[in-house]
Amino acid sequence: MLVNGKWEGPIVDQHMHLDKSNKFLGAVEEFSKSGGTGIFLVHKPSFSTTLPKNIGDYREVYKETVRMASLVREKIGLDVQVVLGPHPVTWDIQANTIGVDESTELHISAVGLALDMIEEGDAICLGEVGRPHYKVSDDRWERANDMLLDIMRMASSSGSPIQLHVEDNGHQTCMELAAMCDKAGLPRRRAVRHFASSDISDKNTSGLPVTISMGKGSIEGICSTMGLSKSNWGMETDFLDDPKRPGAVLGPKTIPKRTNQLCQALKSLEWEDEKIEQFILNIHEKWISSTYF
Ligand SMILES: [Zn+2]
Structure with missing residues (x-):
């Protein structure tokens, strides 16, 4: 599937947000025209307007994300996997207004609802x-960790994978998360650390799958650590589709562009075409299946 050095196969952005009031279909059209074939559409809280106040509100906003995914499939023809759940920043913001107990209770119910919808086939993660x-x-940090452990336990009992939004504290972060997975009975291979650095060595990931934020320097990072990695990893933009931060975190064309740059980088390491093809297929197909399905 390498044609004259160009990759013609699956290209998946594993963490993208879309906003109906902003670029929405225009953004995924750009992605598709650049060679992209699939996205993980991650539910986006409306930080700028109102956050869900009860479980009914959560049901509405989750359903909206599911509807957006259908539109993207229908209008743009992309393969779309839906990721549903309450954002940890929402929990922290709401803890300041309604109190940490109530915010935690709402958050956990929202996790339960997302897991129900995953079970019903509306979402995958x-x-x-x-x-x-x-x-x-x-105190807030301790509560956040207690809650995350509960969330992992819930994901584990319903057999769902999770995408994790966490701080960046070097290898310490994944080391802690991996220990929490073990405690909660959630297989490490089902807990994807999102917005990861391009250091994919097992020392840095503690065996968790990661989706790398594919900014400048990420190809070099991958090439210098891929020999030290045994776990699954993928690529993401964390595109926000936010009018106040256009193009943030990374734009929709990034993953197709970086995929081709990676092919070229591997070629310059004198990899055979067939080996490059297998490697790119792992990133955009096989590792995705083994992590999420
Ligand atoms: Zn995100």
């Missing part, structure tokens, strides 16, 4: 769940 990526008080 729970996410993004996790803990605040910025500094919070010690």
Whole structure:
């Protein structure tokens, strides 16, 4: 599937958000025209307007994400996997207004609802769940971790994979998450750390699958650590489709572009075409199946 050095096969962005009031279909059209074939559409909380106040509100916003996925399949012809769940930042913001107990209760119900919808086939993965990526008080941090452990237990009993939104504290972060997975009975291979660095060595990932934020320098990072990695990994933009931050985190054309750059980088390491093809198929197909299905 390498044609004159260009990759013609599956290209999946494993963490993308879309907003009906912003670029929405235009963004995925750009992705598709650049060679993209599939996305993981991750539910996006409306931080700028109102956050869900009860489980009924959550049902509405989850359903909206599911409807958006159908539209993308129908209008753009992409393969779309839906990721549903309450965002950890929502929990922290709401803890400041309704109190941490009530916010936790709402959050856990929203996890339950997402898992029900996954079981019904509306979505494939729970996410993004996790803990605040910025500094919070010690007490809040402890509560966030207790809650995350509960969430992992729930995912484990319903047999669902999760996408994790967490802080970036070097290899320490995945080491802690992996220990929590073990404690919760959630297989590490089902807990995907999103917004990961391109250091895919097992020392850095503790055996968790990661989706790499494919910014500048990511290809070099992958090439220098891929020999030290035994777990699944993939690529993401975390495109936000936010009018206030156009093109953030990375734009919709990024993954097709980086996939081709990776092919070229491997070629310059004197890999045979067939070996490159197998490797790219792992990233955009095989590892995805073994992580999420
Ligand atoms: Zn995200």
